[in-house]
Amino acid sequence: xxxxxxxxxxxxxxxxFNTMDKDGVLAVFTEDADFIDFTxxxxxxxxxxLAAFIDETWRLSPYFRLEPEIIVIDDSQVAVQLYMSGAKKxxxxxxxxxxxxxxxxxxxxxxxxxEQIHWKADCWNALAIPKQIxxxxxxxxMMRSNGKSAR
Numbered sequence: 001x002x003x004x005x006x007x008x009x010x011x012x013x014x015x016x017f018n019t020m021d022k023d024g025v026l027a028v029f030t031e032d033a034d035f036i037d038f039t040x041x042x043x044x045x046x047x048x049x050l051a052a053f054i055d056e057t058w059r060l061s062p063y064f065r066l067e068p069e070i071i072v073i074d075d076s077q078v079a080v081q082l083y084m085s086g087a088k089k090x091x092x093x094x095x096x097x098x099x100x101x102x103x104x105x106x107x108x109x110x111x112x113x114x115e116q117i118h119w120k121a122d123c124w125n126a127l128a129i130p131k132q133i134x135x136x137x138x139x140x141x142m143m144r145s146n147g148k149s150a151r
Contacts, residue, residue: 001076001112001114001115003073005115006073006076006078006112007071007073009028009112009115009116009117010068010071010078010080010110012024012027012028013025013028013117014066014068016028017054017064017065017066018065018066020058022051022054022055025050025054026047026050026051026054028116028117029047029050029116029117029118029120030113030114030116030117030118031046031047032045032046032118033045033046033047033050033116033117033118033119033120034118034119034120035049035050035053035119035120035121036119036120036121036122037053037121037122038121038122038123039122039123039124039125039126040126060088061086061087061088062086062087062090062094063085063086063087063090063094063095063096063101064084064085064086065084065085065086066082066083066084067082067083067084067085068080068081068082069081069082069083076111076112076113077109077110077111077112078108078109078110078111078112079107079108079109079110080107080108080109080110081105081106081107082105082106082107082108083103083104083105083106084103084104084105084106084124085101085102085103085104086101086102087100087101087102088100088102104124104125105124105125106122106123106124107122107123107124108120108121108122108123109121109122
């Protein structure tokens with residue numbers, strides 16, 4: 001595929017993901033695709049496992065979005081600097097409730113086979129989301145107290 005064709009597949013993927021079109025997301029992956037989330041230590045193999053992972057992601061953060069910033073295409077391989085955003089709670093219209101929205105940087109890597117994604121890996125900071133939504137307020141205090149008791 002040339003750069004424009006690769007970009008078109010990525011556009012379909014990001015649009016389908018951001019509109020919660022699971023079938024659209026799955027359609028851009030090969031049947032035997034590998035999807036690795038390095039941060040969570042998970043490797044989904046094939047569309048069925050990927051579908052379950054997508055369902056889980058949207059259930060845990062019903063306003064989940066992927067916002068690509070920089071895309072580098074090199075033949076059948078792609079690197080993307082992006083932002084992931086979401087909310088742990090949404091209102092009746094599906095919009096994030098105030099104070100519930102998080103947004104963090106992430107990096108994705110893709111390998112293509114033909115016109116489909118055959119391999120994808122994501123890297124992001126697992127502590128960034130809880131920190132942004134206030135779940136980590138006690139972690140620094142716990143770390144400090146552990147340091148004092150060890151002396």
